[in-house]
Amino acid sequence: QVQLVESGGGVVQPGRSLRLSCAASGFTFSSYAMHWVRQAPGKGLEWVAVISNDGGNKYYADSVKGRFTISRDNSKNTLYLQMNTLTAEDTAVYYCARERETEGCDYWGQGTLVTVSS
Amino acid sequence: DIQLTQSPSFLSASVGDRVTITCRASQGISSYLAWYQQKPGKAPELLIYAASTLQSGVPSRFSGSGSGTEFTLTISSLQPEDFATYYCQQLNSYPLTFGGGTKVEIK
Numbered sequence: 001q002v003q004l005v006e007s008g009g010g011v012v013q014p015g016r017s018l019r020l021s022c023a024a025s026g027f028t029f030s031s032y033a034m035h036w037v038r039q040a041p042g043k044g045l046e047w048v049a050v051i052s053n054d055g056g057n058k059y060y061a062d063s064v065k066g067r068f069t070i071s072r073d074n075s076k077n078t079l080y081l082q083m084n085t086l087t088a089e090d091t092a093v094y095y096c097a098r099e100r101e102t103e104g105c106d107y108w109g110q111g112t113l114v115t116v117s118s
Numbered sequence: 119d120i121q122l123t124q125s126p127s128f129l130s131a132s133v134g135d136r137v138t139i140t141c142r143a144s145q146g147i148s149s150y151l152a153w154y155q156q157k158p159g160k161a162p163e164l165l166i167y168a169a170s171t172l173q174s175g176v177p178s179r180f181s182g183s184g185s186g187t188e189f190t191l192t193i194s195s196l197q198p199e200d201f202a203t204y205y206c207q208q209l210n211s212y213p214l215t216f217g218g219g220t221k222v223e224i225k
Contacts, residue, residue, distance in 0.1 A: 035214075037162075045154075045162065045205050047214040059212040062119070095161055102209045103168055104152030108161035 002026040002107045004096050009112030014087055022079040022096030022109055030054070030074040033099040036081050038092035039111075046092070049081065050099065063089075086116045120144055120208050124217035130225040137193040139220045141206035146186045150210035153182055153191045156219075157202045165204075166191065196222070 008020040022034070036048040049060045049070040058070050069082040079096050093113050097105035121144040131137050141151065149169040154162035164173045166182035169189055179194040193200055201224055206217040 044203075044219040045156075045207075045216040047207070047216060050212070050214070059214075061213045097161075100167070102150060103171075104154075104164050104207060104209060105162075106164050106167075106173065108163070111161060 002098070004098065004107055004109035006094060006096055006109040006112035009094065009114045011115045011117060012086055013118050014116055016086055017082070017084045018086060018114060020081040020083065020094055020096075020112060020114070022081075024077045024079065024096075024098070027098070027107075029072075029077040033101075034070075034072060034079045035097045035099055035105055036070060036079075037095045037097055037105070037108075038090075039095070040089075040092045043092075048094070051079070083114070086114075088116050090114060091116050119213055120147060120211060120215055122206055122208055122215050122217035124204075124206060124220050126220060127218060128221045128223070130223050131196050132225045133196055133198060135196045135225075137196050137200075137222060139191045139204055141184075141189045141191070141217050143187045143189075143208055143210075147208045147210035149185045150208055151182075151184070151189050152207045152209060153180075154205045154207065155200075155202045156205065162205065198224075 003025045005023045035050045051070045067085045071080045093111040095111045096109045098107040100106045123142045151169045153166040156162040170182045203219045203221045
């Protein structure tokens, strides 16, 4: 069965960095584009970034462009999100999700909480 | 960027009610729209893709319609397990965007 398991969340000070990981299993990871989506406490969903199946194409939300980097290692079936220069507005649960060819995200991880606070 | 406006943002309904949620896009997105259901403390789940195609395993009381700039999600007969927050998402162009959400609560 398809599984996506995020890790790497925690409490971090403003201005610092954090790297999230998403371990995928149960499907051919290298065949799918992958997304990061976040949700601030009590708020709606916010799309963060996407990476194509081969890592050749990446797109970002304006709110994270230049600070966050999405990447993947298909040999390890793992998706990453490098987050730099974090601010309190980045506090959220971060989900990784599998895209099914412009149809939407059909599998999601359980999420990992990132709290940016001094 | 394409903005998605969902209405209403909150609705109170009873079991058995027919419920309709609207999602309007700031520009045409063809049928590149998905609907998700999210329950508290859980990840979203895909309900509808390509505006009107039911995701495998989703009950047939859920349906989607629309194209271009106006879309609807309909629940034909609300069940207790349907009380949740619903989001639309456009996949027409980057950056992808979500609607603000519609919280469906028990009347």
